[in-house]
Amino acid sequence: MLLISVDFDDTLIPWVARLNLEFTYLSNKKFREQHINLSKEQWIVLKYLNQQDGLTQNDLAFITHRDKTSMTRLINNMEKKGYIRREICEQDRRINHIFIKKSGRDILYQTVPIMTELIRMMQDGVSSDIIEETIKTLKKVQINLKQISEQTHIET
Known part of the structure; x- marks a missing residue:
């Protein structure tokens, strides 16, 4: 397993x-x-x-x-x-x-x-601060994924 x-x-x-x-x-x-x-x-x-x-x-x-x-x-x-x-x-x-x-x-x-x-x-029930922070986090993750994709593309 x-x-x-x-x-x-x-x-x-x-x-x-x-x-x-x-x-x-x-x-x-x-x-x-x-x-x-x-x-x-x-x-x-x-x-x-x-x-x-x-x-x-x-x-x-x-x-x-x-x-x-x-x-x-x-x-x-x-x-x-x-x-x-x-x-x-x-x-x-x-x-x-x-x-x-x-x-x-x-x-x-x-x-x-x-x-x-x-x-x-x-x-509803989610503060604008939390929404803003979540969006920032997701944007950072997206940047990370793009960088990984570019590195993978270069290596292959």
């Missing part, structure tokens, strides 16, 4: 993963209850496009930490729903720029109160 010196459940990774899964489940459930045809992942893409319209598909994949294949699938679904439109770059036809349409902006504005309330309820 392999002995692991650290109990994985006592590390940050499974807790962050569980939070993400639960938040995804709850936000998707809230959208369905309101008869809103949108997923949390699609909401995030709309949020970024609302902030900076015309991002490339690759930029969106990078920003949202998705692989190119799953981003293509997500963009295809959002385009079918009429939330976004895709424009091929004239200088480089391999590049797609993604633009939010009025229907996408409308559904984003309709869902912001739902997401805001869900986040408020999720953080």
Whole structure:
């Protein structure tokens, strides 16, 4: 039997993963209850496009930490729903720029109160100091992971 010196459940990774899964489940459930045809992942893409319209598909994949294949699938679904439109770059036809349409902006504005309330309820009873410190900690862990990834990439 392999002995692991650290109990994985006592590390940050499974807790962050569980939070993400639960938040995804709850936000998707809230959208369905309101008869809103949108997923949390699609909401995030709309949020970024609302902030900076015309991002490339690759930029969106990078920003949202998705692989190119799953981003293509997500963009295809959002385009079918009429939330976004895709424009091929004239200088480089391999590049797609993604633009939010009025229907996408409308559904984003309709869902912001739902997401805001869900986040408020999720953080209920947790002080802003603790939230701020937790975010700082998670950012530091993310930096550590990026450094490990870069070192691993160099060594292989």
